Amino acid sequence: MPGILLGDEFPNFEADTTVGRIKFHDFLGSSWGILFSHPRDFTPVCTTELACAAKLTDEFKKRGVKMIALSIDSVEDHKAWSKDVMSVSSAADKDLPFPIIADDKRELSVKLGMLDPDERDKDGMPLTARCVFVVGPDKKLKLSILYPATTGRNFDELLRVIDSLQLTAQKKVATPVDWKPGDKVMVIPSLSEAEAANLFPNGVTTKEAAGFTRSRDFATSETSGNTRS
Structure with a gap:
């Protein structure tokens, strides 16, 4: 990934999210973390992805992993879209169990190499690709995967690689x-x-x-x- 390599300390960025402003390292605490981006709110593939992540929240928690999502949409859009996500996940009466970062100025996306040059909005600006960063308790990057905007991820595979990372770390x-x-x-x-x-x-x-x-x-x-x- 441009900007950050395996073994590098993950940037301790500050960002606005659906649960307020966070500082990334403080958000993680002593936990493992998975930061994953999606191209746009209110789009079908992204909705299925976050709905799947919401369904698997307990599995990530069992592994001591905190999840946080990101796209170039605003906090207001994230909050409104979260209702659609939870409806698809068959839990419309519950809140999305993890925050979403608002990167509407694309500053963090550029810093972390998350933009997809082939997918653009109506103004010709690049959208975020489907990036996955797994960060260890030591705040170092343990795994990175980059999917194009057109390909949805397999969250069962993300659980599998986290199991491998945690085992091989111990x-x-x-x-x-x-x-x-x-x-x-x-x-x-x-x-x-x-x-x-x-x-x-x-x-x-x-x-x-x-x-x-x-x-x-x-x-x-x-x-x-x-x-x-």
């Missing part, structure tokens, strides 16, 4: 293709045999694989679900 492991919680994982190659034995007392299973040096052999644990690579 354990010296990596997650393989299509990994889901409960699946086998891989011990990082830099871990020595002694360290692996200490961290994973249930043991690991090493597998020889063509094209890999011995230090990168795959290994799985039958009891703990750990895999050495």
Whole structure:
């Protein structure tokens, strides 16, 4: 992403939102955070996305993740549109469970590289793309994904990558293709045999694989679900 790379400290910006003015780091506190932008309020794809995010709020909370959305619309538009979002989410009697940032001057969108040059409003100004930033409790960028305005996101996939990020932040492991919680994982190659034995007392299973040096052999644990690579 232009302006911020993985491992960089995420900017501690101030912004007006549907819950008042916030300072981003204070908003996050000690939590993980997911900041996601959408092109425009009152549009069909964006409405389905935020409705899905609203339905999954409890799943994000279980993981200690605070959500916050953003687009170039005003706070007033956000508040009015939120009613449509909650109606689509089948919870019309409830408020949107996360705030939306108003970036009507596009200052934050430019700073974070969130604009889609191919999607423009009636005045020819670029709209925000469908960006996703996952920020850790240390306020550093852990993951970024950029979708064009024409492609809606998969929020189940966002939950999956957060599960992976949180696991790998706590354990010296990596997650393989299509990994889901409960699946086998891989011990990082830099871990020595002694360290692996200490961290994973249930043991690991090493597998020889063509094209890999011995230090990168795959290994799985039958009891703990750990895999050495």
